[in-house]
Amino acid sequence: MLAFFSNAAAKVRRDEKGATAVEYGLMVSLIAVAIVLAVTFLGGQISTMFQSAACGVQGKTYHAAVAGPPAVAASCS
Secondary structure (H helix, E strand, C coil), X not given: CXXXXXXXXXXXXXXXXXXXXXXXXXXXXXXXXXXXXXXXXXXXXXXXXHHHHHHHHCCCCEECCECCCCCECCEEX
16 A cells, blocks of 8 residues: 555656656746736837838828817827
């Protein structure tokens, strides 16, 4: 009976598939958090960059949005 438990314990210690899955899960979650933070902090700048590129492809000039009492939206002209 003692040999059975000893063999079972040794087998569990050698089986590292569960630990590897946990490590991959942690890596994926950290990458997801990094992506969410990057989009949150850089989202407006990235949007402006793509709008500017779209205007450039159309042969127009990009005018950024202006804050103020009569808010002016971003546009191409």
